[in-house]
Amino acid sequence: MSLLRVDAVTRRFGGVVAVDGASLNVPKGTITGLIGPNGAGKTTLFAIISGFVTPSAGRVVWKDADITSMKPHQRARQCISRTFQIVQPFAGLTVLENIAIGAYLRHADRSEAMRLAADVAKRVGLAAQGGQQASALTVAGRKRLELARALATEPELLLLDEVLAGLNPSEIRDIIPLIRAIRDDGVTILMIEHVMQAVTNLCEQVTVLAQGRVIASGAPRQICTDPAVVEAYLGRGAAARMQAHA
Amino acid sequence: MYSPAIIAEAMVNGLLTGAVYALVALGLTLVYGVLHIINFAHGALLTCAMFAVWGLSEGLGVNVYFTIVPLAVVMFGVGYALQYWLIGPASRGEDSNTLLVTLGLSIAIENALLAVFHSDTRTLSGDAAFDVVELGPMLLSRPRLIGFGVSLLVALVLWLLLTRTDAGKAMRAVAKEPMGARLAGIDVRHIFALTFGIGCACLAVAAGLLLPTFYVTPRVGNAFVLVAFTIVVLGGMGSVPGALIGGLLIGMVESLGGLLFGESLGQGGIFVIFILVLLLRPQGLFGARA
Amino acid sequence: MSPRGLMPMLILLAALALVPAFGSNTSINFLVSALIVALAAQGWNLLGGFCGQFSFGHAAFFGTGAYVDAVLQARYGVNAWAASAVAIAAGAGVGWLIGFLSFRAGLRGSYFALITLAFAEVLRISANAAPITGGATGLLLKLDARAANFQFASRGVFCLIALTCVALVLALSVWIARGRLGAQFAAVRENEDAARALGIDVLATKLRAISLSAAVTAAAGCLYTQYFLYLDANIAYGSWISVEALLAVIVGGISTPAGPIFGALALHALGEVTRLIARGVTGIDLVLFGLILIAAIAFAPTGLAGLASRLRRALG
Ligand SMILES: Nc1ncnc2c1ncn2[C@@H]1O[C@H](COP(=O)(O)OP(=O)(O)OP(=O)(O)O)[C@@H](O)[C@H]1O
Ligand SMILES: [Mg+2]
Numbered sequence: 001m002s003l004l005r006v007d008a009v010t011r012r013f014g015g016v017v018a019v020d021g022a023s024l025n026v027p028k029g030t031i032t033g034l035i036g037p038n039g040a041g042k043t044t045l046f047a048i049i050s051g052f053v054t055p056s057a058g059r060v061v062w063k064d065a066d067i068t069s070m071k072p073h074q075r076a077r078q079c080i081s082r083t084f085q086i087v088q089p090f091a092g093l094t095v096l097e098n099i100a101i102g103a104y105l106r107h108a109d110r111s112e113a114m115r116l117a118a119d120v121a122k123r124v125g126l127a128a129q130g131g132q133q134a135s136a137l138t139v140a141g142r143k144r145l146e147l148a149r150a151l152a153t154e155p156e157l158l159l160l161d162e163v164l165a166g167l168n169p170s171e172i173r174d175i176i177p178l179i180r181a182i183r184d185d186g187v188t189i190l191m192i193e194h195v196m197q198a199v200t201n202l203c204e205q206v207t208v209l210a211q212g213r214v215i216a217s218g219a220p221r222q223i224c225t226d227p228a229v230v231e232a233y234l235g236r237g238a239a240a241r242m243q244a245h246a
Numbered sequence: 247m248y249s250p251a252i253i254a255e256a257m258v259n260g261l262l263t264g265a266v267y268a269l270v271a272l273g274l275t276l277v278y279g280v281l282h283i284i285n286f287a288h289g290a291l292l293t294c295a296m297f298a299v300w301g302l303s304e305g306l307g308v309n310v311y312f313t314i315v316p317l318a319v320v321m322f323g324v325g326y327a328l329q330y331w332l333i334g335p336a337s338r339g340e341d342s343n344t345l346l347v348t349l350g351l352s353i354a355i356e357n358a359l360l361a362v363f364h365s366d367t368r369t370l371s372g373d374a375a376f377d378v379v380e381l382g383p384m385l386l387s388r389p390r391l392i393g394f395g396v397s398l399l400v401a402l403v404l405w406l407l408l409t410r411t412d413a414g415k416a417m418r419a420v421a422k423e424p425m426g427a428r429l430a431g432i433d434v435r436h437i438f439a440l441t442f443g444i445g446c447a448c449l450a451v452a453a454g455l456l457l458p459t460f461y462v463t464p465r466v467g468n469a470f471v472l473v474a475f476t477i478v479v480l481g482g483m484g485s486v487p488g489a490l491i492g493g494l495l496i497g498m499v500e501s502l503g504g505l506l507f508g509e510s511l512g513q514g515g516i517f518v519i520f521i522l523v524l525l526l527r528p529q530g531l532f533g534a535r536a
Numbered sequence: 537m538s539p540r541g542l543m544p545m546l547i548l549l550a551a552l553a554l555v556p557a558f559g560s561n562t563s564i565n566f567l568v569s570a571l572i573v574a575l576a577a578q579g580w581n582l583l584g585g586f587c588g589q590f591s592f593g594h595a596a597f598f599g600t601g602a603y604v605d606a607v608l609q610a611r612y613g614v615n616a617w618a619a620s621a622v623a624i625a626a627g628a629g630v631g632w633l634i635g636f637l638s639f640r641a642g643l644r645g646s647y648f649a650l651i652t653l654a655f656a657e658v659l660r661i662s663a664n665a666a667p668i669t670g671g672a673t674g675l676l677l678k679l680d681a682r683a684a685n686f687q688f689a690s691r692g693v694f695c696l697i698a699l700t701c702v703a704l705v706l707a708l709s710v711w712i713a714r715g716r717l718g719a720q721f722a723a724v725r726e727n728e729d730a731a732r733a734l735g736i737d738v739l740a741t742k743l744r745a746i747s748l749s750a751a752v753t754a755a756a757g758c759l760y761t762q763y764f765l766y767l768d769a770n771i772a773y774g775s776w777i778s779v780e781a782l783l784a785v786i787v788g789g790i791s792t793p794a795g796p797i798f799g800a801l802a803l804h805a806l807g808e809v810t811r812l813i814a815r816g817v818t819g820i821d822l823v824l825f826g827l828i829l830i831a832a833i834a835f836a837p838t839g840l841a842g843l844a845s846r847l848r849r850a851l852g
Contacts, residue, residue, distance in 0.1 A: 050733065071737075072732040073735050081733070088729055088730040088733075089727070090727050093726060100719060101734055110716070153734055284646040343837075347829070347833050347834070349779070349829065350828075350829030350830040361817045361818060361820050472654070514657075514658055514661035514665075517658045517661070521655065524638075528643065
């Protein structure tokens with residue numbers, strides 16, 4: 001059953017068509033990957049799904065209800081939670097307070113929210129930094145904080161925008177099982193990722209976006225050899241050249 | 247009802263005042279355009295300049311118009327120093343800090359003037375106020391005509407400075423991309439101070455043009471600064487031509503409003519315009535929505 | 537803020553409660569004025585400190601509180617307590633309306649500060665011209681010192697009431713700071729997009745903050761009316777209260793529940809001393825306030841509260 005459906009959405013910024021008639025299906029309980037070259041429109045598509053950007057055309061359907069005109073905070077309450085590619089910490093607050101703000105979404109009580117925040121911090125590996133100012137975190141720490149805050153809202157769909165970018169290989173190795181564990185807890189995940197190793201490792205299905213259009217979708221292995229995808233990444237004629245070499 | 251002649255005269259008078267308003271607003275919008283800060287002390291600095299003009303003219307007997315150039319130089323220096331050593335470092339690049347620092351500055355200046363000069367209203371002696379020129383059916387004040395001409399001239403000079411000189415190019419570069427400008431070897435702190443200094447120099451000119459027909463009290467700047475803010479938002483924050491057109495427009499509105507509804511409600515009208523512009527078209531009348 | 541961090545504040549409030557019993561009339565007058573500003577500043581802090589929306593026009597709320605209270609009594613013979621309650625509600629309403637217009641238009645930072653100032657000025661000019669407020673001559677309330685009239689023969693009693701108001705708002709602030717609402721305020725202050733992504737309705741949160749803030753500052757206006765029994769537009773809607781409320785918070789320590797109280801008392805004491813030393817020089821205390829504001833931003837962005845905790849840490 002599909003939890004989230006994106007129906008032919010288009011978004012223009014002035015002359016730029018950032019997303020161009022893209023459609024997408026995210027089945028419940030899966031990890032779906034969204035890949036594509038820089039500027040393909042992936043982040044914009046996330047912003048459309050989470051309500052930060054309204055599409056010029058098309059619909060976003062969540063559990064069979066049209067949520068295209070719903071505000072971001074309402075979608076968060078409907079259990080859609082996003083992270084930001086350019087991290088957006090509450091810089092003046094501590095790490096725990098940051099996470100607690102996510103937890104307060106479903107827990108009005110302070111002690112409950114703080115307990116949940118502490119649990120989540122432990123889970124994403126931020127337990128030791130709980131009392132630190134968010135602005136004092138390293139890049140890797142901030143990425144974890146993005147993930148932690150989103151998790152603390154207890155989402156059904158988690159939108160992860162390049163949470164692995166800027167991390168070193170050992171940090172990536174640490175986070176991959178965490179993402180899988182989150183899925184195993186019943187959270188559906190849609191992730192934008194450039195690190196292909198992680199994509200092939202985690203995702204059941206992948207959608208490829210190039211210049212705002214969906215050019216392919218399917219299982220990761222199948223995608224990697226799709227000539228359209230290879231061309232999108234490496235330029236026109238690349239697929240043919242690779243064929244010739246092989 | 248008022249006769250067309252009276253209305254026409256009010257409109258022309260409004261335009262004349264409006265040009266000087268525009269000059270005050272130019273300083274403000276220039277600082278906003280380059281530094282992206284709102285200088286809340288702009289009015290207090292104008293009051294300082296007006297007292298200086300008054301002092302030089304009454305105390306030393308200097309002709310008002312001869313005070314303008316030396317005072318502009320001094321005010322430039324004051325503005326440069328204020329931004330370079332006080333406002334810049336104290337606000338550490340935070341918008342709200344700048345606002346508070348310049349608020350503090352304006353409170354300190356205004357009340358220091360109050361302590362020295364008390365709240366008496368001072369005008370220049372002499373008959374400048376009665377020095378009129380006949381223009382068709384209208385009687386126009388000569389000092390205000392001069393004010394109009396000089397203001398337009400200063401606006402033109404400023405525009406040339408911004409578009410034709412290296413300093414102007416540097417200022418525009420800093421306005422667009424402070425980071426990039428810094429990487430390109432531009433001393434951003436210096437350019438900021440330079441801009442602030444020019445903004446203050448505009449105030450010196452405005453002071454010299456205002457005083458022959460206006461009065462000065464320690465609080466006189468307040469009236470002007472809100473008018474100037476209104477002009478700046480009306481013309482689009484940071485836009486030089488916008489400030490000019492906005493100034494002329496507000497001058498006319500104030501003059502007509504004063505004629506129809508009385509002086510103090512005319513002031514209120516300007517605030518209402520200010521609020522409406524901010525609520526409905528915060529990008530200004532001439533700007534495109536961002 | 538932890539209960540322990542509040543101890544100095546509680547001790548101070550308890551000590552101040554002794555002033556009416558032993559202090560002179562002058563000292564009581566001083567304290568009442570300081571407490572009125574403290575209350576207005578506590579209101580400012582709820583919006584400016586907690587929620588990060590700096591207002592330059594809290595006079596709009598102070599004045600509305602003061603005027604509604606006074607006009608209802610003087611013109612319509614409403615009981616003083618009822619009038620105060622209505623006045624506080626009216627203050628909250630004006631806050632909500634200004635907030636709704638400005639926040640919905642997306643005004644933030646300096647723009648929000650300037651528009652609040654403009655609203656306050658429009659109200660001042662209108663109050664100065666309208667017949668119902670007594671115009672430029674102002675509005676005098678009948679002296680009739682009875683508790684039922686919210687007027688007291690003894691200044692000390694009034695002082696205790698002001699102190700109680702401040703203490704109540706302190707308790708409210710601590711409660712907010714420790715709970716979900718405070719977390720939402722802080723989230724909006726720190727990063728609106730992130731707040732939105734975590735399910736916070738930013739506009740509604742800001743409206744809550746400004747209504748609450750305006751109600752508290754309007755209450756300060758009511759106290760002013762009831763104590764001085766005279767109002768004019770420059771008192772009620774004058775920029776002095778906007779500035780002092782903001783200054784007390786910045787000096788005392790922004791976004792800490794006790795900051796505004798410390799700040800208002802410290803500033804008032806300082807102003808009093810300066811006026812004594814430089815007798816007859818009008819405005820000298822305000823010159824000092826202006827310089828303090830600059831110095832506070834430059835050297836002590838966390839205010840007295842921050843300085844105190846830094847000192848405590850330095851001393852071990
Ligand atoms: N707010 C905006 N205003 C104007 N143009 C925008 C805006 N947001 C995105 N764009 C443009 O839309 C296109 C798609 O951008 P987007 O950030 O969605 O790409 P992306 O696939 O996430 O890229 P990356 O891999 O670099 O993160 C780009 O050309 C970008 O410049
Ligand atoms: Mg992106």
